Amino acid sequence: MKGKKFPEQPVVxxxxxxSGPVNVGPRVYWSVRQKFTPHEFGPQxxxxxxxxxxxxxxxxxxxxxAYICAAGSDEISWLGTVEDRGNKYIIKEIFLVEQTVNGxxxxxxxxxxxxxxxxxxxxxxxxxVWKETRFWGHFHPFSDAGPSAHDERQxxxxxNSGHEFFLRGICSANGIIQFTLYLINRxxxxxxxxxxxNIEDNDELRQRTLAEVKEKxxxxxxxxxxxxxxxxxxxxxxxxxxxxxxREVDNAIESFNQEGRNHGPSDDDQLxx
Numbered sequence: 256m257k258g259k260k261f262p263e264q265p266v267v268x269x270x271x272x273x274s275g276p277v278n279v280g281p282r283v284y285w286s287v288r289q290k291f292t293p294h295e296f297g298p299q300x301x302x303x304x305x306x307x308x309x310x311x312x313x314x315x316x317x318x319x320x321a322y323i324c325a326a327g328s329d330e331i332s333w334l335g336t337v338e339d340r341g342n343k344y345i346i347k348e349i350f351l352v353e354q355t356v357n358g359x360x361x362x363x364x365x366x367x368x369x370x371x372x373x374x375x376x377x378x379x380x381x382x383x384v385w386k387e388t389r390f391w392g393h394f395h396p397f398s399d400a401g402p403s404a405h406d407e408r409q410x411x412x413x414x415n416s417g418h419e420f421f422l423r424g425i426c427s428a429n430g431i432i433q434f435t436l437y438l439i440n441r442x443x444x445x446x447x448x449x450x451x452x453n454i455e456d457n458d459e460l461r462q463r464t465l466a467e468v469k470e471k472x473x474x475x476x477x478x479x480x481x482x483x484x485x486x487x488x489x490x491x492x493x494x495x496x497x498x499x500x501x502r503e504v505d506n507a508i509e510s511f512n513q514e515g516r517n518h519g520p521s522d523d524d525q526l527x528x
Contacts, residue, residue: 300443304342309422309434309450311346314460316452318349321464323394323426330361331472332393334371336384337422344422344436344448346390350374351467355475360405361393367471392424392432400425400433414439422448 311319315335322331334352338345353367375381375388391413393406402410402425413421414437421437434448 307342307344307436307445307448309344309346309424309436309448311450311452313452315346315349317460318464319392319424319426319432321461322349322351322468323396323428324461325465325468326356326394326396326472328358328396329356329472329474330359330394330396331356331468332361332363332391334363334388335390335392336387337389337420338387339420344420346422347387348384349392350388351464351471353471356472357475358397359403360475362475389418389420390422390424392426394426394428396428398427399429400427400431402435 319333322333325331332352332354334350335346336348338347350371352363352371354361354363356362372385375385378384391410395403402423406423406425410423413423419438419440421439423435423437424432426432432450433446434450436445436448437443438445
């Protein structure tokens, strides 16, 4: 109508870069977008500083080497102090604890840990040394430097000790040491941490260490029998050729006797000590 003004309309422009019209004016138009959905994630962690590094003082490394030489075909483990110097973790002292060992396991005894605590308390710097004992190392005589399931179970005992960080080292027979750094408070685990030191051969230290190993490390003996033959045996029907512990065999025989079975082992079955 003549003289009547209509309300001002917003200016709308379109662009191939948008899925719909985009308002250039006082009124807002909805632009249709893809809804947010989780994608296939590939998380990464970047360090703002340098990569952590493990440094080992000469006597500590020589002691570790002497321990694995004295261990022969058995595992052996030790504890050590670690000083944190701004992303450099320095292993300073190594301590052998009374333990039981075999070719696949090493277990530090409660008595051995108590003796180590008493040894620390007798030192003027004992409290500091105890707080800095944040390294657990051990030797794999027949496998690589990767952790076993048993190693992972043992590790949790150390991680729950209230430390800010903890260091694990696994040595293999082919000269590899693999360190894993646990930054506990930050929930970060760094595997295969670089380490460095010049190895020094020390005959006197080796002899002292050998005497220490003989005093504190004793062989764990597991009595086993092997079920041979192809018939049914008095201890049930385990897979033939399997090595069983003596306890397994005794338990199976006791169970067999309690069931009142009348047949015994066949002539083809043998128990080989």
